[in-house]
Structure formats: structure tokens, C-alpha cells
Amino acid sequence: MAPAPITPESSGTTTPTGSTATSLTKAGIEHTQPNSNGSTESLAPLKASSMTINLTNTPRPVPAPDSAETKAQKTCTDHMITARWTASHGWEAPELKPYGAFSIMPTASVLHYATECFEGLKLYRGYDGALRFFRIGKNCQRMRKSASRIALPDFEPAELEKMILALAAQDGAKWLPKDTRAGGFLYVRPTFIATEEALGVQRPKEALLYVIMACFPDMSKSLADPAPPALKGEADGGSKSQTSGLRLLASSEDSIRAWPGGFGYAKVGANYGPSLVAQGEARARGFDQVLWLFGQESYVTEAGASNFFVVMRSKDSGKLQLITAPLGERIILEGVTRASVIDLANERLAAAPTASESGLEPVEVVERRFTMPELLEAQAEGRLIEAFAAGTAFFIAPVALIHFRGGDMEVPMDGDSGRYARCFKQWLVDIMWGNRSHEWGVVVEEKA
Ligand SMILES: *Cc1c(COP(=O)(O)O)cnc(C)c1O
Numbered sequence: 001m002a003p004a005p006i007t008p009e010s011s012g013t014t015t016p017t018g019s020t021a022t023s024l025t026k027a028g029i030e031h032t033q034p035n036s037n038g039s040t041e042s043l044a045p046l047k048a049s050s051m052t053i054n055l056t057n058t059p060r061p062v063p064a065p066d067s068a069e070t071k072a073q074k075t076c077t078d079h080m081i082t083a084r085w086t087a088s089h090g091w092e093a094p095e096l097k098p099y100g101a102f103s104i105m106p107t108a109s110v111l112h113y114a115t116e117c118f119e120g121l122k123l124y125r126g127y128d129g130a131l132r133f134f135r136i137g138k139n140c141q142r143m144r145k146s147a148s149r150i151a152l153p154d155f156e157p158a159e160l161e162k163m164i165l166a167l168a169a170q171d172g173a174k175w176l177p178k179d180t181r182a183g184g185f186l187y188v189r190p191t192f193i194a195t196e197e198a199l200g201v202q203r204p205k206e207a208l209l210y211v212i213m214a215c216f217p218d219m220s221k222s223l224a225d226p227a228p229p230a231l232k233g234e235a236d237g238g239s240k241s242q243t244s245g246l247r248l249l250a251s252s253e254d255s256i257r258a259w260p261g262g263f264g265y266a267k268v269g270a271n272y273g274p275s276l277v278a279q280g281e282a283r284a285r286g287f288d289q290v291l292w293l294f295g296q297e298s299y300v301t302e303a304g305a306s307n308f309f310v311v312m313r314s315k316d317s318g319k320l321q322l323i324t325a326p327l328g329e330r331i332i333l334e335g336v337t338r339a340s341v342i343d344l345a346n347e348r349l350a351a352a353p354t355a356s357e358s359g360l361e362p363v364e365v366v367e368r369r370f371t372m373p374e375l376l377e378a379q380a381e382g383r384l385i386e387a388f389a390a391g392t393a394f395f396i397a398p399v400a401l402i403h404f405r406g407g408d409m410e411v412p413m414d415g416d417s418g419r420y421a422r423c424f425k426q427w428l429v430d431i432m433w434g435n436r437s438h439e440w441g442v443v444v445e446e447k448a
Contacts, residue, residue, distance in 0.1 A: 043090025046083060046155035046209075048162035055079070055170075056098035062175055063215055065184060070215045077171035077186065077213045081163050084195075085153050087205035094163055096170060099212065105197035109204045115194035116269040117146035120392050121336075122185040123168050123213065123444070125176040126434030131168060131444040133188075134432050136161055138336045143190055146266040151203040152192050160209070164188060167211050168444045175213065183433055187216040187393075244416040245400025246389060248303055249287035250372060251278055257292040257301065258331040264301075265330040272305070279304070289389070291402055294331060298372040301325050303399070306391030307338035310375065311363060311420050313383040319364055320385065322349075322420065326367040337390040340440065341424050342367070348427070349420075358423050372404050379409055386418025387411045396425040 056078045063069035076099045083094035109115045119139045124132045140157035148154065168188070176186050190211045194204030251257070255278045257271070258264020264271060278290045289304035302308050302325070309324045322345050325332050345365045352362060378384040387399040398417040402409045412418070417425070430436040 046091040046159040048159045050093040052093055052095050054097045071217045073214060073216055075215045077175045079170050080210055080212045081167050082210040085207045104195050107197040107199050109194035109196045114270040115150050115204055117150060117192050117267055119143045119190040121188050122392060123188055124185045124432045125181045127182050128434040129178045130434050131172045131446055132434060133442045135336050135440045136442050146268055147192050149263050149266040150268050152207050164211055165444055169446050171213060172444060173446050186213045188213050245398040245413050246288045247401045248289055248291040248399060249282040250291045250402055250404040251293050260329045299369050301332055303389040306389035306394055307335040308389055310387045311385040312378045320361050321366045322363045323366045323370055335391055337392060341390050344427055360419060360423060376409055386420055388421035396421050
């Protein structure tokens with residue numbers, strides 16, 4: 001891929017691959033949809049400015065960052081935002097209201113046919129006191145793309161962005177206080193479900209978009225430390241000392257996360273339920289995550305719900321390359337973190353090192369297919385430099401080991417992380433928590 005300049009987020013729909021517009025057309029996004037009479041008059045669009053506000057009378061206490069309640073990942077902030085859509089009217093006015101249960105009928109489409117998609121992003125309390133999102137526009141565009149894959153209605157991503165910002169502005173000050181939570185975050189989960197009550201397998205005529213914010217522990221720490229309980233058991237015979245990098249179990253040929261023509265590129269719930277058996281097995285055997293392979297060639301795709309990167313020295317050119325699986329076949333989720341690592345590498349690591357930026361040997365970014373045998377060969381020849389997973393939930397997570405076809409492949413690390421992973425992590429931390437002003441950091445205007 002040619003080096004991509006870093007462009008402002010909200011200004012358009014282009015992505016690092018420039019693929020959004022075409023894929024939306026392919027997936028059949030409709031801006032006007034037939035109403036019940038069969039005619040195509042335009043329906044009411046999603047409009048954040050028409051949002052109604054109904055604040056809670058029973059505010060709840062905020063759990064401590066490291067409490068059991070926070071670790072349970074089920075406590076949400078005082079409010080949520082919902083927006084209802086029907087095929088006959090389009091979007092109704094969004095509502096900001098107290099967080100709580102809502103009812104749907106047992107026949108609701110989502111409960112039977114997995115007509116659901118979601119997003120995951122974090123709201124950061126900066127070291128400078130400001131509240132920020134990271135490249136939130138990208139999440140909103142991806143939500144639209146995911147929705148189109150499962151026949152959920154279209155919306156303008158900028159309107160969803162405004163709704164998320166409104167919720168953050170409402171609950172941020174209390175749930176992520178300036179004085180005590182600098183360096184902390186809340187997890188934001190926009191969700192879209194088909195609520196139509198009808199068992200017929202058909203394009204839903206009613207849907208609900210909602211946004212909630214949850215208290216989460218810092219998973220970039222808790223993922224690898226402490227290690228899963230079984231770690232000292234069978235997986236390593238109890239002989240190796242515990243490292244802080246991820247231990248990945250490569251998936252077997254009878255367990256495939258995504259396939260060409262499927263929906264691996266979309267953040268739809270249908271991708272995750274079926275992955276839990278393999279993930280549970282990996283955990284029980286002392287591994288942190290599944291490394292999802294594809295095909296008889298054992299192409300490496302993703303690690304758990306994160307994108308996967310390796311740094312390798314090219315056999316042909318002798319140059320260092322940062323390699324990740326390509327998006328073209330649509331079996332890879334187009335991660336915001338993935339795009340950001342690629343953009344930063346192109347911008348800051350492509351040329352000769354300068355003391356001010358990283359001091360690291362330059363790397364060339366390559367988005368291409370690569371296989372496990374290729375990694376094994378590189379490792380044996382000393383050309384494998386490091387590997388890491390990249391995603392919002394687990395952030396940049398260095399990989400220490402990959403278990404593939406009965407054997408352990410150790411991945412080099414420099415102490416607790418590879419050097420490139422450490423560098424990307426620091427660059428992203430600086431943007432997310434406001435140490436370095438950058439257009440990817442979107443500041444939330446908080447309620448006074
Ligand atoms: C969400 C997700 C990612 C990471 O995407 P980010 O936008 O970086 O959080 C990667 N792979 C899968 C399968 C995912 O669901």
C-alpha cells in the first residue's frame with residue numbers, strides 16, 4: 001500500500017484503503033426505502049438535533065476503577081440514548097434517558113436471526129483533564145457498513161457521532177471525573193438491533209439503535225497479567241516462566257472465524273457467539289486468545305477480536321516489514337487501531353530514524369496474505385522480530401507465543417513488549433489521553 005497521509009476524520013468517507021464507498025454500494029445501501037405502500041418516498045433521517053432529554057431521578061454511585069463491580073463489565077452510566085426506526089416513517093427523534101431495561105417481543109427479529117451489529121470505542125479522560133474520543137468518525141462509518149450487511153436501515157454516521165458525543169457530555173463528568181480518573185476510560189457500546197415482531201425471515205421493518213457506556217477495567221493490563229489459571233498446567237508443562245506477552249492458540253481447520261463472501265468484515269453479533277467455544281477451549285488450555293487461521297495454507301487473519309501484526313525481515317530485500325492481513329477478501333475486520341498503526345508507521349517509521357520520533361529501524365508497511373509456515377520459517381531463520389495484536393479492547397498487546405499444530409513458536413520480545421509494539425502503544429496513548437495534540441483526538445464539550 002502506498003503511504004497514506006493522515007487525513008481529518010469527519011470530512012469524508014474515504015478510508016486508508018479507499019474502500020468504503022464501493023463496499024456500501026455493493027452491500028446495497030438504500031437511501032430511500034419502499035414504504036408500506038410500495039412507493040419510495042423519502043423517510044425521516046436520523047437527526048441528533050431532534051433528541052429529547054429526560055434525566056434520571058435515581059442517579060447511581062460510580063464503582064471504583066479496580067472494584068469487582070468494574071471488573072464484571074456490567075455497570076453502565078446513568079443514561080443511554082435510543083433511536084427507533086420503522087419502515088413506514090424512518091427515524092424517530094432520538095431520546096437521551098435513564099439507563100435501564102427495555103422490552104422487545106419474543107418474536108423480535110434480533111432474537112432469532114442475529115440482526116444485530118455493534119461498535120466498541122473508548123471515552124478517555126486525558127491527563128490534561130479533557131474528555132476525548134479517538135477517531136470516533138471511523139466507528140460510526142463502520143457501524144453503518146455493518147448495519148447494511150444484516151439489512152438494518154441506513155443512517156448518516158455524523159448523526160450517530162453527535163448522539164455519542166451528547167451521551168459522553170452528559171455522563172462524562174460524573175463517571176470519569178477529572179480529578180480521580182485521569183488516564184482512565186469508559187467503554188462505549190453503540191448497538192443496533194431489529195425489533196420487528198414477526199418470525200418471517202425477511203428484511204426487518206422496525207429497528208432500535210442505542211448507545212450505552214460501561215465501566216471497564218483496563219484490559220490491556222488484565223489480559224496478560226495475571227495469566228489465566230491454567231497457565232501453569234498442561235500448556236507449558238509448568239516449565240516456562242510466565243511472560244507478559246499474549247499466548248495465542250492457532251485455530252484448527254474445523255474452526256473458521258470468517259470466509260470470503262461471509263461477514264467477517266462487519267461488526268455483527270453473529271461473528272462472536274460462534275467463536276466462544278474455541279475461545280473457551282483456548283483459555284482452558286492456558287492461552288489468552290485464539291489466532292484465527294484461514295484455509296489449508298494456514299493464512300493468519302486475526303487474534304481474538306483484534307487485528308494481528310508481525311514485524312519481519314524480508315527474505316528477498318532484507319528490509320524490515322510490518323505485515324498485516326489485507327482487507328480485500330473481506331474476512332478481516334477493518335480495525336480503527338489497525339488503520340492507525342498503519343498510518344503511524346507510514347508517517348513516522350517509513351524513513352530513516354530520527355532521535356525525536358523512535359530511533360527504530362524503518363519499516364515498510366505491507367498488507368498481504370501471510371501463513372503460519374512463513375512465520376515459522378522466519379522465526380527459525382531469526383527474521384521474525386515481533387508480533388502484536390491491535391484493537392480497542394486490548395489495545396496494543398505484544399505476542400509472546402503461538403501454539404500451532406502441536407508445537408510452540410516463541411515470538412521474540414524486548415522485555416515485556418516488542419519495541420515496535422511499545423512505540424505504537426506510546427504514540428497512541430499520547431493521542432488518546434491528550435499528551436500530544438492530534439486531529440485523531442476528538443474533544444468532548446462537557447456539560448458545565
Ligand atoms: C472490533 C474488532 C477489531 C478491532 O477493531 P478496533 O476498531 O481497532 O477496535 C478487530 N477484529 C475484530 C474481529 C473485531 O471485532
